[in-house]
Amino acid sequence: MTDELLIGLVSISDRASSGVYEDQGIPALREWFSAAMASPWRMEHRLIPDERAVIEQTLIELADTAGCHLVMTTGGTGPAPRDVTPEATLAVAHKVLPGFGEQMRQVSLKYVPTAILSRQVGVVRGKTLILNLPGQPKAIKETLDGIFAAVPYCIDLIGGPYVETNEAVIKAFRPKSAIRPK
Amino acid sequence: MTDELLIGLVSISDRASSGVYEDQGIPALREWFSAAMASPWRMEHRLIPDERAVIEQTLIELADTAGCHLVMTTGGTGPAPRDVTPEATLAVAHKVLPGFGEQMRQVSLKYVPTAILSRQVGVVRGKTLILNLPGQPKAIKETLDGIFAAVPYCIDLIGGPYVETNEAVIKAFRPKSAIRPK
Amino acid sequence: MTDELLIGLVSISDRASSGVYEDQGIPALREWFSAAMASPWRMEHRLIPDERAVIEQTLIELADTAGCHLVMTTGGTGPAPRDVTPEATLAVAHKVLPGFGEQMRQVSLKYVPTAILSRQVGVVRGKTLILNLPGQPKAIKETLDGIFAAVPYCIDLIGGPYVETNEAVIKAFRPKSAIRPK
Numbered sequence: 001m002t003d004e005l006l007i008g009l010v011s012i013s014d015r016a017s018s019g020v021y022e023d024q025g026i027p028a029l030r031e032w033f034s035a036a037m038a039s040p041w042r043m044e045h046r047l048i049p050d051e052r053a054v055i056e057q058t059l060i061e062l063a064d065t066a067g068c069h070l071v072m073t074t075g076g077t078g079p080a081p082r083d084v085t086p087e088a089t090l091a092v093a094h095k096v097l098p099g100f101g102e103q104m105r106q107v108s109l110k111y112v113p114t115a116i117l118s119r120q121v122g123v124v125r126g127k128t129l130i131l132n133l134p135g136q137p138k139a140i141k142e143t144l145d146g147i148f149a150a151v152p153y154c155i156d157l158i159g160g161p162y163v164e165t166n167e168a169v170i171k172a173f174r175p176k177s178a179i180r181p182k
Numbered sequence: 183m184t185d186e187l188l189i190g191l192v193s194i195s196d197r198a199s200s201g202v203y204e205d206q207g208i209p210a211l212r213e214w215f216s217a218a219m220a221s222p223w224r225m226e227h228r229l230i231p232d233e234r235a236v237i238e239q240t241l242i243e244l245a246d247t248a249g250c251h252l253v254m255t256t257g258g259t260g261p262a263p264r265d266v267t268p269e270a271t272l273a274v275a276h277k278v279l280p281g282f283g284e285q286m287r288q289v290s291l292k293y294v295p296t297a298i299l300s301r302q303v304g305v306v307r308g309k310t311l312i313l314n315l316p317g318q319p320k321a322i323k324e325t326l327d328g329i330f331a332a333v334p335y336c337i338d339l340i341g342g343p344y345v346e347t348n349e350a351v352i353k354a355f356r357p358k359s360a361i362r363p364k
Numbered sequence: 365m366t367d368e369l370l371i372g373l374v375s376i377s378d379r380a381s382s383g384v385y386e387d388q389g390i391p392a393l394r395e396w397f398s399a400a401m402a403s404p405w406r407m408e409h410r411l412i413p414d415e416r417a418v419i420e421q422t423l424i425e426l427a428d429t430a431g432c433h434l435v436m437t438t439g440g441t442g443p444a445p446r447d448v449t450p451e452a453t454l455a456v457a458h459k460v461l462p463g464f465g466e467q468m469r470q471v472s473l474k475y476v477p478t479a480i481l482s483r484q485v486g487v488v489r490g491k492t493l494i495l496n497l498p499g500q501p502k503a504i505k506e507t508l509d510g511i512f513a514a515v516p517y518c519i520d521l522i523g524g525p526y527v528e529t530n531e532a533v534i535k536a537f538r539p540k541s542a543i544r545p546k
Protein backbone atom coordinates (compact mmCIF):
# COMPACT_ATOMS: atom_id res chain seq x y z
CA MET A 1 0.00 0.00 0.00
CA THR A 2 1.20 3.45 -0.78
CA ASP A 3 0.79 6.38 1.60
CA GLU A 4 -1.17 9.36 0.40
CA LEU A 5 0.79 12.26 -1.08
CA LEU A 6 -0.20 15.51 0.57
CA ILE A 7 0.12 18.47 -1.80
CA GLY A 8 -0.06 22.10 -0.76
CA LEU A 9 -0.90 24.79 -3.31
CA VAL A 10 -0.29 28.44 -2.61
CA SER A 11 -1.65 31.01 -5.03
CA ILE A 12 0.20 34.26 -4.46
CA SER A 13 -1.51 37.31 -5.91
CA ASP A 14 -2.62 40.65 -4.48
CA ARG A 15 -5.49 40.86 -6.93
CA ALA A 16 -6.74 37.30 -6.64
CA SER A 17 -6.52 37.23 -2.84
CA SER A 18 -8.52 40.47 -2.58
CA GLY A 19 -11.17 39.14 -4.96
CA VAL A 20 -10.40 41.55 -7.83
CA TYR A 21 -10.15 38.63 -10.19
CA GLU A 22 -10.46 34.89 -9.97
CA ASP A 23 -7.37 32.82 -9.26
CA GLN A 24 -6.51 30.59 -12.23
CA GLY A 25 -3.43 28.86 -10.88
CA ILE A 26 -5.11 26.47 -8.45
CA PRO A 27 -7.71 25.11 -10.90
CA ALA A 28 -4.93 24.54 -13.45
CA LEU A 29 -2.85 22.63 -10.89
CA ARG A 30 -5.80 20.57 -9.73
CA GLU A 31 -6.55 19.57 -13.30
CA TRP A 32 -2.94 18.61 -14.03
CA PHE A 33 -2.63 16.44 -10.92
CA SER A 34 -5.99 14.76 -11.48
CA ALA A 35 -4.72 13.55 -14.82
CA ALA A 36 -1.14 12.80 -13.80
CA MET A 37 -1.34 10.94 -10.48
CA ALA A 38 -1.74 7.17 -10.25
CA SER A 39 -1.20 6.80 -6.47
CA PRO A 40 -3.33 8.36 -3.69
CA TRP A 41 -3.09 12.10 -3.17
CA ARG A 42 -4.90 14.97 -1.48
CA MET A 43 -4.61 18.71 -1.99
CA GLU A 44 -4.83 21.72 0.30
CA HIS A 45 -4.77 25.25 -0.97
CA ARG A 46 -4.20 28.80 0.20
CA LEU A 47 -4.82 32.12 -1.55
CA ILE A 48 -2.60 34.90 -0.21
CA PRO A 49 -1.31 38.37 -1.17
CA ASP A 50 2.26 39.18 -2.33
CA GLU A 51 3.51 39.80 1.20
CA ARG A 52 6.81 38.18 2.01
CA ALA A 53 6.03 37.49 5.69
CA VAL A 54 2.65 35.93 4.81
CA ILE A 55 4.24 33.75 2.14
CA GLU A 56 6.94 32.51 4.52
CA GLN A 57 4.41 31.77 7.23
CA THR A 58 2.14 29.90 4.79
CA LEU A 59 5.01 27.78 3.45
CA ILE A 60 6.14 26.90 6.99
CA GLU A 61 2.60 26.00 8.03
CA LEU A 62 2.03 23.74 5.01
CA ALA A 63 5.42 22.03 5.45
CA ASP A 64 5.74 21.74 9.21
CA THR A 65 2.17 21.67 10.53
CA ALA A 66 0.05 20.31 7.68
CA GLY A 67 2.86 17.89 6.75
CA CYS A 68 2.70 18.43 2.97
CA HIS A 69 5.26 16.42 0.98
CA LEU A 70 5.11 18.78 -1.98
CA VAL A 71 4.20 22.47 -1.92
CA MET A 72 3.79 24.49 -5.09
CA THR A 73 3.38 28.24 -5.31
CA THR A 74 2.01 30.11 -8.30
CA GLY A 75 2.76 33.75 -9.07
CA GLY A 76 5.07 36.44 -7.75
CA THR A 77 8.34 35.31 -9.34
CA GLY A 78 9.05 38.17 -11.76
CA PRO A 79 11.21 41.32 -11.44
CA ALA A 80 8.40 43.69 -10.31
CA PRO A 81 8.64 45.27 -6.84
CA ARG A 82 5.71 43.21 -5.47
CA ASP A 83 7.20 39.90 -6.71
CA VAL A 84 8.76 38.36 -3.60
CA THR A 85 7.87 34.66 -3.82
CA PRO A 86 11.47 33.47 -4.44
CA GLU A 87 12.86 35.51 -1.55
CA ALA A 88 10.20 34.06 0.80
CA THR A 89 10.88 30.54 -0.45
CA LEU A 90 14.64 30.83 -0.02
CA ALA A 91 14.13 32.26 3.46
CA VAL A 92 12.38 29.07 4.65
CA ALA A 93 14.66 26.64 2.74
CA HIS A 94 16.94 24.07 4.32
CA LYS A 95 18.45 23.09 0.95
CA VAL A 96 18.32 24.84 -2.42
CA LEU A 97 17.99 22.72 -5.58
CA PRO A 98 19.20 25.09 -8.30
CA GLY A 99 18.40 22.60 -11.07
CA PHE A 100 14.66 23.19 -10.68
CA GLY A 101 14.87 26.94 -11.30
CA GLU A 102 17.28 26.46 -14.19
CA GLN A 103 15.20 23.80 -15.86
CA MET A 104 11.86 25.56 -15.35
CA ARG A 105 13.33 28.59 -17.13
CA GLN A 106 14.81 26.43 -19.90
CA VAL A 107 11.42 24.80 -20.44
CA SER A 108 9.58 28.14 -20.55
CA LEU A 109 12.19 29.61 -22.89
CA LYS A 110 10.92 27.28 -25.58
CA TYR A 111 7.68 29.28 -25.48
CA VAL A 112 8.64 32.89 -24.56
CA PRO A 113 11.97 34.76 -24.44
CA THR A 114 10.82 36.58 -21.29
CA ALA A 115 11.12 33.28 -19.37
CA ILE A 116 14.56 34.47 -18.29
CA LEU A 117 12.83 37.10 -16.13
CA SER A 118 11.35 34.41 -13.90
CA ARG A 119 13.21 33.94 -10.65
CA GLN A 120 11.58 30.59 -9.68
CA VAL A 121 13.40 28.35 -7.23
CA GLY A 122 13.04 24.80 -5.91
CA VAL A 123 14.00 24.04 -2.32
CA VAL A 124 13.71 21.40 0.37
CA ARG A 125 12.42 22.21 3.85
CA GLY A 126 12.56 19.16 6.12
CA LYS A 127 10.56 16.49 4.31
CA THR A 128 8.88 18.94 1.95
CA LEU A 129 9.81 19.85 -1.60
CA ILE A 130 8.75 23.44 -2.42
CA LEU A 131 8.56 24.59 -6.05
CA ASN A 132 7.73 28.04 -7.40
CA LEU A 133 5.58 27.73 -10.53
CA PRO A 134 4.48 30.47 -12.94
CA GLY A 135 1.07 32.13 -12.53
CA GLN A 136 -0.53 31.46 -15.92
CA PRO A 137 -2.38 28.13 -16.42
CA LYS A 138 -0.66 27.49 -19.76
CA ALA A 139 2.79 28.10 -18.26
CA ILE A 140 1.97 25.96 -15.21
CA LYS A 141 1.16 23.00 -17.42
CA GLU A 142 4.26 23.49 -19.60
CA THR A 143 6.46 23.66 -16.52
CA LEU A 144 5.03 20.56 -14.84
CA ASP A 145 5.28 18.62 -18.10
CA GLY A 146 8.94 19.67 -18.26
CA ILE A 147 10.14 18.90 -14.74
CA PHE A 148 7.74 16.59 -12.89
CA ALA A 149 9.50 13.41 -14.04
CA ALA A 150 12.15 14.10 -11.36
CA VAL A 151 9.72 14.95 -8.53
CA PRO A 152 8.67 11.44 -7.35
CA TYR A 153 12.30 10.34 -6.86
CA CYS A 154 13.06 13.60 -5.06
CA ILE A 155 10.15 12.90 -2.70
CA ASP A 156 11.56 9.39 -2.11
CA LEU A 157 14.93 10.87 -1.17
CA ILE A 158 13.52 13.30 1.38
CA GLY A 159 11.40 10.64 3.08
CA GLY A 160 7.96 11.03 1.49
CA PRO A 161 5.52 8.45 0.05
CA TYR A 162 6.26 6.45 -3.13
CA VAL A 163 4.48 8.43 -5.86
CA GLU A 164 3.26 6.73 -9.02
CA THR A 165 2.16 8.58 -12.12
CA ASN A 166 -0.06 8.01 -15.09
CA GLU A 167 2.58 7.45 -17.74
CA ALA A 168 0.36 8.76 -20.52
CA VAL A 169 0.69 12.18 -18.86
CA ILE A 170 4.11 12.04 -17.22
CA LYS A 171 6.56 9.17 -16.74
CA ALA A 172 8.31 9.34 -13.37
CA PHE A 173 12.01 8.52 -13.56
CA ARG A 174 13.89 6.63 -10.85
CA PRO A 175 17.23 4.81 -10.92
CA LYS A 176 16.63 1.05 -11.23
CA SER A 177 17.59 0.43 -7.61
CA ALA A 178 14.85 2.81 -6.42
CA ILE A 179 11.96 1.32 -8.41
CA ARG A 180 9.52 -0.73 -6.32
CA PRO A 181 7.96 -3.79 -7.92
CA LYS A 182 4.21 -3.42 -8.53
CA MET B 183 5.22 60.04 -26.49
CA THR B 184 7.81 57.73 -25.03
CA ASP B 185 10.24 58.76 -22.31
CA GLU B 186 13.92 58.53 -23.08
CA LEU B 187 15.75 55.38 -21.95
CA LEU B 188 18.82 56.28 -19.96
CA ILE B 189 21.57 53.66 -20.36
CA GLY B 190 24.69 53.48 -18.21
CA LEU B 191 27.77 51.65 -19.47
CA VAL B 192 30.58 50.68 -17.16
CA SER B 193 33.78 49.34 -18.66
CA ILE B 194 35.69 47.52 -15.94
CA SER B 195 39.36 46.93 -16.71
CA ASP B 196 42.59 47.74 -14.90
CA ARG B 197 44.45 48.10 -18.17
CA ALA B 198 41.87 50.16 -20.08
CA SER B 199 41.20 52.50 -17.15
CA SER B 200 44.94 53.19 -16.74
CA GLY B 201 45.32 53.88 -20.46
CA VAL B 202 47.45 50.79 -21.23
CA TYR B 203 45.08 49.85 -24.00
CA GLU B 204 41.92 51.24 -25.52
CA ASP B 205 38.58 50.08 -24.16
CA GLN B 206 36.65 48.14 -26.79
CA GLY B 207 33.50 47.34 -24.82
CA ILE B 208 31.89 50.77 -24.88
CA PRO B 209 32.24 51.36 -28.66
CA ALA B 210 30.77 47.86 -29.27
CA LEU B 211 27.79 48.62 -27.02
CA ARG B 212 27.24 52.04 -28.57
CA GLU B 213 27.19 50.48 -32.02
CA TRP B 214 24.75 47.73 -31.01
CA PHE B 215 22.28 50.15 -29.40
CA SER B 216 22.47 52.61 -32.30
CA ALA B 217 21.27 49.83 -34.59
CA ALA B 218 18.79 48.22 -32.20
CA MET B 219 16.83 51.05 -30.59
CA ALA B 220 13.68 52.53 -32.16
CA SER B 221 12.62 54.73 -29.20
CA PRO B 222 14.60 57.64 -27.67
CA TRP B 223 17.71 56.77 -25.64
CA ARG B 224 20.83 58.35 -24.22
CA MET B 225 24.01 56.78 -22.94
CA GLU B 226 26.45 57.62 -20.15
CA HIS B 227 29.67 55.77 -19.65
CA ARG B 228 32.35 55.16 -17.05
CA LEU B 229 35.78 53.54 -17.36
CA ILE B 230 36.99 52.11 -14.05
CA PRO B 231 39.53 49.62 -12.65
CA ASP B 232 38.72 46.14 -11.28
CA GLU B 233 38.23 47.43 -7.75
CA ARG B 234 35.15 46.09 -6.01
CA ALA B 235 34.43 49.25 -3.97
CA VAL B 236 34.76 51.46 -7.07
CA ILE B 237 32.46 49.19 -9.08
CA GLU B 238 29.79 49.20 -6.35
CA GLN B 239 29.98 52.98 -6.01
CA THR B 240 29.73 53.46 -9.79
CA LEU B 241 26.70 51.16 -10.10
CA ILE B 242 24.94 52.93 -7.22
CA GLU B 243 25.68 56.36 -8.71
CA LEU B 244 24.37 55.37 -12.16
CA ALA B 245 21.23 53.76 -10.71
CA ASP B 246 20.31 56.09 -7.86
CA THR B 247 21.76 59.49 -8.84
CA ALA B 248 21.95 59.46 -12.64
CA GLY B 249 18.64 57.54 -12.80
CA CYS B 250 19.69 55.02 -15.45
CA HIS B 251 17.01 52.46 -16.35
CA LEU B 252 19.54 49.97 -17.68
CA VAL B 253 23.17 49.63 -16.63
CA MET B 254 25.55 47.27 -18.39
CA THR B 255 29.04 46.39 -17.28
CA THR B 256 31.73 44.86 -19.47
CA GLY B 257 34.65 42.84 -18.17
CA GLY B 258 35.76 41.34 -14.87
CA THR B 259 33.44 38.33 -14.73
CA GLY B 260 35.93 35.45 -14.99
CA PRO B 261 37.64 33.29 -12.33
CA ALA B 262 40.88 35.35 -12.06
CA PRO B 263 41.69 37.04 -8.74
CA ARG B 264 41.07 40.56 -10.11
CA ASP B 265 37.65 39.61 -11.56
CA VAL B 266 35.16 40.99 -9.04
CA THR B 267 32.36 42.47 -11.17
CA PRO B 268 29.72 39.86 -10.16
CA GLU B 269 30.48 40.24 -6.45
CA ALA B 270 30.13 44.04 -6.71
CA THR B 271 26.90 43.71 -8.69
CA LEU B 272 25.35 41.27 -6.23
CA ALA B 273 26.36 43.54 -3.34
CA VAL B 274 24.24 46.42 -4.69
CA ALA B 275 21.31 44.23 -5.87
CA HIS B 276 17.78 44.39 -4.51
CA LYS B 277 16.66 41.38 -6.58
CA VAL B 278 18.71 38.77 -8.43
CA LEU B 279 17.42 37.49 -11.81
CA PRO B 280 19.31 34.20 -12.23
CA GLY B 281 17.87 33.62 -15.71
CA PHE B 282 20.07 36.35 -17.19
CA GLY B 283 23.34 34.77 -16.03
CA GLU B 284 22.19 31.30 -17.06
CA GLN B 285 21.04 32.38 -20.49
CA MET B 286 24.07 34.58 -21.20
CA ARG B 287 26.27 31.53 -20.50
CA GLN B 288 24.05 29.28 -22.63
CA VAL B 289 24.29 31.73 -25.52
CA SER B 290 28.08 32.04 -25.25
CA LEU B 291 28.46 28.26 -24.97
CA LYS B 292 27.36 28.03 -28.60
CA TYR B 293 30.62 29.81 -29.46
CA VAL B 294 33.20 28.76 -26.83
CA PRO B 295 33.27 25.98 -24.17
CA THR B 296 34.98 28.37 -21.75
CA ALA B 297 31.70 30.32 -21.49
CA ILE B 298 31.00 28.29 -18.34
CA LEU B 299 33.81 30.22 -16.63
CA SER B 300 31.85 33.47 -16.85
CA ARG B 301 30.14 34.45 -13.63
CA GLN B 302 27.85 37.13 -15.14
CA VAL B 303 24.71 38.08 -13.24
CA GLY B 304 21.62 40.18 -13.88
CA VAL B 305 20.01 42.08 -11.02
CA VAL B 306 17.49 44.78 -10.25
CA ARG B 307 18.33 47.75 -8.04
CA GLY B 308 15.30 49.98 -7.52
CA LYS B 309 14.13 50.94 -11.01
CA THR B 310 17.38 49.88 -12.67
CA LEU B 311 18.22 46.63 -14.43
CA ILE B 312 21.95 45.86 -14.16
CA LEU B 313 23.54 43.28 -16.49
CA ASN B 314 27.11 42.02 -16.55
CA LEU B 315 28.27 41.55 -20.15
CA PRO B 316 31.50 39.98 -21.42
CA GLY B 317 34.49 42.18 -22.29
CA GLN B 318 35.10 41.26 -25.94
CA PRO B 319 33.11 43.14 -28.64
CA LYS B 320 32.21 39.93 -30.45
CA ALA B 321 30.92 38.31 -27.24
CA ILE B 322 29.03 41.49 -26.27
CA LYS B 323 27.11 41.42 -29.55
CA GLU B 324 26.38 37.68 -29.29
CA THR B 325 25.09 38.11 -25.74
CA LEU B 326 22.83 41.07 -26.53
CA ASP B 327 21.46 39.29 -29.59
CA GLY B 328 20.67 36.34 -27.32
CA ILE B 329 18.99 38.02 -24.35
CA PHE B 330 17.85 41.55 -25.22
CA ALA B 331 14.37 40.43 -26.39
CA ALA B 332 13.40 40.15 -22.71
CA VAL B 333 14.89 43.48 -21.58
CA PRO B 334 12.16 45.96 -22.68
CA TYR B 335 9.43 44.04 -20.80
CA CYS B 336 11.69 43.79 -17.75
CA ILE B 337 12.13 47.58 -17.85
CA ASP B 338 8.33 47.96 -18.07
CA LEU B 339 7.92 45.80 -14.96
CA ILE B 340 10.37 47.80 -12.85
CA GLY B 341 8.81 51.13 -13.81
CA GLY B 342 10.96 52.40 -16.69
CA PRO B 343 10.04 53.86 -20.11
CA TYR B 344 8.39 51.81 -22.87
CA VAL B 345 11.30 50.72 -25.04
CA GLU B 346 10.81 49.96 -28.72
CA THR B 347 13.34 48.17 -30.87
CA ASN B 348 14.28 47.93 -34.50
CA GLU B 349 12.90 44.48 -35.27
CA ALA B 350 15.46 43.86 -37.99
CA VAL B 351 18.07 43.77 -35.21
CA ILE B 352 16.12 42.48 -32.21
CA LYS B 353 12.43 41.87 -31.68
CA ALA B 354 11.30 42.83 -28.17
CA PHE B 355 8.88 40.34 -26.65
CA ARG B 356 5.96 41.33 -24.40
CA PRO B 357 2.82 39.43 -23.38
CA LYS B 358 -0.13 40.70 -25.45
CA SER B 359 -1.61 42.58 -22.49
CA ALA B 360 1.60 44.62 -22.14
CA ILE B 361 1.91 45.75 -25.76
CA ARG B 362 0.99 49.39 -26.36
CA PRO B 363 -0.76 50.27 -29.61
CA LYS B 364 1.36 52.46 -31.92
CA MET C 365 58.80 22.42 -19.28
CA THR C 366 55.38 22.20 -17.71
CA ASP C 367 54.78 22.03 -13.98
CA GLU C 368 52.97 19.02 -12.62
CA LEU C 369 49.22 19.35 -12.06
CA LEU C 370 48.30 18.25 -8.56
CA ILE C 371 44.80 16.78 -8.43
CA GLY C 372 42.90 16.05 -5.22
CA LEU C 373 40.03 13.56 -5.22
CA VAL C 374 37.56 13.38 -2.39
CA SER C 375 35.09 10.53 -2.30
CA ILE C 376 32.25 11.48 0.01
CA SER C 377 30.13 8.58 1.20
CA ASP C 378 29.08 7.28 4.60
CA ARG C 379 28.95 3.71 3.31
CA ALA C 380 32.20 3.71 1.33
CA SER C 381 34.19 5.46 4.08
CA SER C 382 32.99 2.93 6.68
CA GLY C 383 33.88 0.03 4.41
CA VAL C 384 30.29 -1.13 3.75
CA TYR C 385 30.94 -1.03 0.04
CA GLU C 386 33.83 -0.19 -2.23
CA ASP C 387 34.21 3.36 -3.48
CA GLN C 388 33.77 3.51 -7.25
CA GLY C 389 34.29 7.21 -7.80
CA ILE C 390 38.04 7.37 -7.36
CA PRO C 391 38.89 4.47 -9.73
CA ALA C 392 36.60 6.06 -12.36
CA LEU C 393 38.36 9.40 -12.01
CA ARG C 394 41.81 7.85 -12.10
CA GLU C 395 40.93 6.04 -15.31
CA TRP C 396 39.52 9.17 -16.97
CA PHE C 397 42.57 11.28 -16.13
CA SER C 398 45.02 8.56 -17.21
CA ALA C 399 43.44 8.67 -20.65
CA ALA C 400 42.87 12.43 -20.87
CA MET C 401 46.06 14.08 -19.60
CA ALA C 402 49.01 14.85 -21.88
CA SER C 403 51.06 16.94 -19.40
CA PRO C 404 52.48 15.77 -16.03
CA TRP C 405 50.01 15.16 -13.19
CA ARG C 406 49.76 13.48 -9.83
CA MET C 407 46.72 12.51 -7.77
CA GLU C 408 45.97 12.41 -4.05
CA HIS C 409 42.77 10.99 -2.68
CA ARG C 410 40.64 11.00 0.44
CA LEU C 411 37.67 8.84 1.42
CA ILE C 412 35.41 10.55 3.96
CA PRO C 413 31.86 10.37 5.36
CA ASP C 414 29.01 12.81 4.56
CA GLU C 415 29.90 15.15 7.41
CA ARG C 416 29.94 18.81 6.51
CA ALA C 417 32.76 19.78 8.89
CA VAL C 418 34.96 16.90 7.66
CA ILE C 419 34.30 17.81 4.02
CA GLU C 420 35.20 21.47 4.59
CA GLN C 421 38.37 20.53 6.47
CA THR C 422 39.41 18.08 3.73
CA LEU C 423 38.85 20.64 0.95
CA ILE C 424 40.85 23.27 2.83
CA GLU C 425 43.69 20.83 3.50
CA LEU C 426 43.89 19.75 -0.16
CA ALA C 427 43.75 23.34 -1.42
CA ASP C 428 45.85 25.23 1.12
CA THR C 429 48.26 22.64 2.53
CA ALA C 430 48.66 20.01 -0.19
CA GLY C 431 48.55 22.76 -2.86
CA CYS C 432 46.19 20.96 -5.25
CA HIS C 433 45.32 22.94 -8.39
CA LEU C 434 42.16 20.98 -9.00
CA VAL C 435 40.03 19.21 -6.39
CA MET C 436 37.09 17.03 -7.37
CA THR C 437 34.53 15.56 -5.01
CA THR C 438 32.23 12.67 -5.81
CA GLY C 439 28.94 12.02 -4.07
CA GLY C 440 26.68 13.84 -1.63
CA THR C 441 25.09 16.37 -3.98
CA GLY C 442 21.44 15.24 -3.98
CA PRO C 443 18.42 16.39 -1.95
CA ALA C 444 18.67 13.75 0.83
CA PRO C 445 19.33 14.92 4.39
CA ARG C 446 22.89 13.47 4.45
CA ASP C 447 23.84 15.18 1.14
CA VAL C 448 25.86 18.20 2.22
CA THR C 449 28.75 18.34 -0.27
CA PRO C 450 27.57 21.56 -2.00
CA GLU C 451 27.07 23.37 1.31
CA ALA C 452 30.58 22.39 2.45
CA THR C 453 32.06 23.45 -0.90
CA LEU C 454 30.32 26.83 -0.89
CA ALA C 455 31.44 27.40 2.71
CA VAL C 456 35.14 27.21 1.71
CA ALA C 457 34.75 29.08 -1.61
CA HIS C 458 36.33 32.40 -2.44
CA LYS C 459 34.51 32.65 -5.78
CA VAL C 460 31.51 30.71 -7.08
CA LEU C 461 31.45 29.75 -10.79
CA PRO C 462 27.74 29.05 -11.39
CA GLY C 463 28.36 27.93 -14.97
CA PHE C 464 29.92 24.66 -13.80
CA GLY C 465 26.87 23.57 -11.82
CA GLU C 466 24.50 24.65 -14.59
CA GLN C 467 26.44 22.90 -17.32
CA MET C 468 27.03 19.70 -15.32
CA ARG C 469 23.26 19.44 -14.84
CA GLN C 470 22.60 20.21 -18.52
CA VAL C 471 25.03 17.47 -19.55
CA SER C 472 23.49 14.90 -17.17
CA LEU C 473 19.97 15.86 -18.29
CA LYS C 474 20.75 14.31 -21.67
CA TYR C 475 20.91 10.97 -19.82
CA VAL C 476 18.44 11.18 -16.89
CA PRO C 477 15.64 13.63 -15.99
CA THR C 478 16.61 13.40 -12.32
CA ALA C 479 19.81 15.32 -13.12
CA ILE C 480 17.94 18.44 -11.99
CA LEU C 481 18.09 17.07 -8.43
CA SER C 482 21.87 17.41 -8.35
CA ARG C 483 23.10 20.46 -6.51
CA GLN C 484 26.71 20.34 -7.77
CA VAL C 485 28.76 23.53 -7.69
CA GLY C 486 32.12 24.71 -8.99
CA VAL C 487 34.15 27.20 -6.97
CA VAL C 488 37.58 28.73 -6.68
CA ARG C 489 39.49 28.79 -3.41
CA GLY C 490 42.79 30.65 -3.77
CA LYS C 491 44.64 28.90 -6.61
CA THR C 492 42.41 25.81 -6.50
CA LEU C 493 39.41 24.96 -8.65
CA ILE C 494 36.96 22.72 -6.75
CA LEU C 495 34.29 20.79 -8.65
CA ASN C 496 31.52 18.59 -7.26
CA LEU C 497 31.04 15.54 -9.49
CA PRO C 498 28.33 12.86 -9.32
CA GLY C 499 28.99 9.60 -7.48
CA GLN C 500 28.38 7.01 -10.21
CA PRO C 501 31.30 6.09 -12.53
CA LYS C 502 29.14 6.44 -15.65
CA ALA C 503 27.91 9.89 -14.61
CA ILE C 504 31.43 10.99 -13.64
CA LYS C 505 32.71 10.20 -17.13
CA GLU C 506 29.73 11.90 -18.83
CA THR C 507 30.25 15.02 -16.72
CA LEU C 508 34.00 15.28 -17.34
CA ASP C 509 33.48 14.71 -21.07
CA GLY C 510 30.96 17.57 -20.99
CA ILE C 511 32.83 20.24 -19.03
CA PHE C 512 36.56 19.50 -18.86
CA ALA C 513 37.35 21.46 -22.06
CA ALA C 514 37.08 24.66 -19.98
CA VAL C 515 39.14 23.44 -17.00
CA PRO C 516 42.72 23.95 -18.29
CA TYR C 517 42.08 27.62 -19.14
CA CYS C 518 40.42 28.11 -15.76
CA ILE C 519 43.53 26.71 -14.07
CA ASP C 520 45.67 29.13 -16.15
CA LEU C 521 43.56 32.06 -14.93
CA ILE C 522 43.90 31.19 -11.25
CA GLY C 523 47.67 30.73 -11.47
CA GLY C 524 48.14 26.98 -11.94
CA PRO C 525 50.29 24.98 -14.37
CA TYR C 526 49.64 24.89 -18.14
CA VAL C 527 47.61 21.70 -18.61
CA GLU C 528 47.66 19.83 -21.92
CA THR C 529 45.20 17.13 -22.85
CA ASN C 530 45.03 14.14 -25.13
CA GLU C 531 42.76 15.55 -27.83
CA ALA C 532 41.37 12.14 -28.71
CA VAL C 533 39.72 12.17 -25.26
CA ILE C 534 39.09 15.85 -24.61
CA LYS C 535 40.22 18.97 -26.46
CA ALA C 536 41.12 21.79 -24.08
CA PHE C 537 39.87 25.18 -25.26
CA ARG C 538 41.79 28.43 -24.76
CA PRO C 539 41.46 31.82 -26.45
CA LYS C 540 44.20 32.20 -29.08
CA SER C 541 46.15 34.66 -26.93
CA ALA C 542 46.40 32.07 -24.13
CA ILE C 543 47.72 29.17 -26.20
CA ARG C 544 51.42 28.42 -25.67
CA PRO C 545 53.44 27.28 -28.70
CA LYS C 546 54.63 23.67 -28.40
